[in-house]
Amino acid sequence: xxxxxxxxxxxxxxxxxxxxxxxxxxxxxxxxxxxxxxxxxxxxxxxxxxxxxxxxxxxxxxxxxxxxxxxxxxxxxxxxxxxxxxxxxxxxxxxxxxxxxxxxxxxxxxxxxxxxxxxxxxxxxxxxxxxxxxxxxxxxxxxxxxxxxxxxxxxxxxxxxxxxxxxxxxxxxxxxxxx
Numbered sequence: 001x002x003x004x005x006x007x008x009x010x011x012x013x014x015x016x017x018x019x020x021x022x023x024x025x026x027x028x029x030x031x032x033x034x035x036x037x038x039x040x041x042x043x044x045x046x047x048x049x050x051x052x053x054x055x056x057x058x059x060x061x062x063x064x065x066x067x068x069x070x071x072x073x074x075x076x077x078x079x080x081x082x083x084x085x086x087x088x089x090x091x092x093x094x095x096x097x098x099x100x101x102x103x104x105x106x107x108x109x110x111x112x113x114x115x116x117x118x119x120x121x122x123x124x125x126x127x128x129x130x131x132x133x134x135x136x137x138x139x140x141x142x143x144x145x146x147x148x149x150x151x152x153x154x155x156x157x158x159x160x161x162x163x164x165x166x167x168x169x170x171x172x173x174x175x176x177x178x179x
Contacts, residue, residue, distance in 0.1 A: 001143045002072050002107055003035045006152050012037045019046075021058025029153055034062040041089065042082035052093055068159050069094070069102040075140060076111035079126045087133040100166045102134050103159055109140035137162055 003012040003024070011024045012035075023036040036058045039051060046054075071086060073079070082089075090098045109117050117140045121127045131138050139155045142148065 002105065002141060003037045005141060005143050005146050006033070006155070007035055008146070008149065008152070011035075017043075021054055021061065023058060023061040028156065029149070031156060033156070036062050041086070042080065055093075067101065067163055069098060070159075071102060071104045071134075073104060073106055073130075074108045075106040075117065075120060076108040079124070079130070084126050084130065086130065099134060101162070102137070103155075103162060104131060104134055104138040105155065106138060106140040107143055110142040110144060 001012075001014045004010050004014065006028065007024060007026045008028060009026070011026075012018075012022060018037050018039050021036055021038050023034055025032060025034045038055050038058055039046060041051065043051070069090060071090075073083060087099050087102070090102055106117065112120050121131065121138075137158070139151075139158055141151055141155070145151070
């Protein structure tokens, strides 16, 4: 659903669990982006080696990128242990600098029963720690409100600022890693 919200069209399956990477290049506002939907990182049915091979193959479809690792996490459920250790996983598999190009996208922000995203994060040391590990880079989406293109524009602008800050000369744009 998140990739579809970003692209503004229904490309990726919203019901099935992603088992192989799928990519789509599309114009979003004034930008052309390639979104890559990857298998979930912590699926016990898939070996780490097979998962990494699939993600690497998916990343090749975004050449000359990817430029951003977008970690997609549901905000309305508690983080799992694997999700809490995500930054370590990213560094072990993509290198120490990969965290500089990692951006957190929280989904289901509309399921917080009136609580603000910021208040929800403040009440969760695990979420705060994960955000801190990514230098405070996060955004939230309401996937039900696909007509709200402002949330997509804001996300893309925040990611561009991150890339400028780190002077992204290396290939690292939108690999969506969903936990």
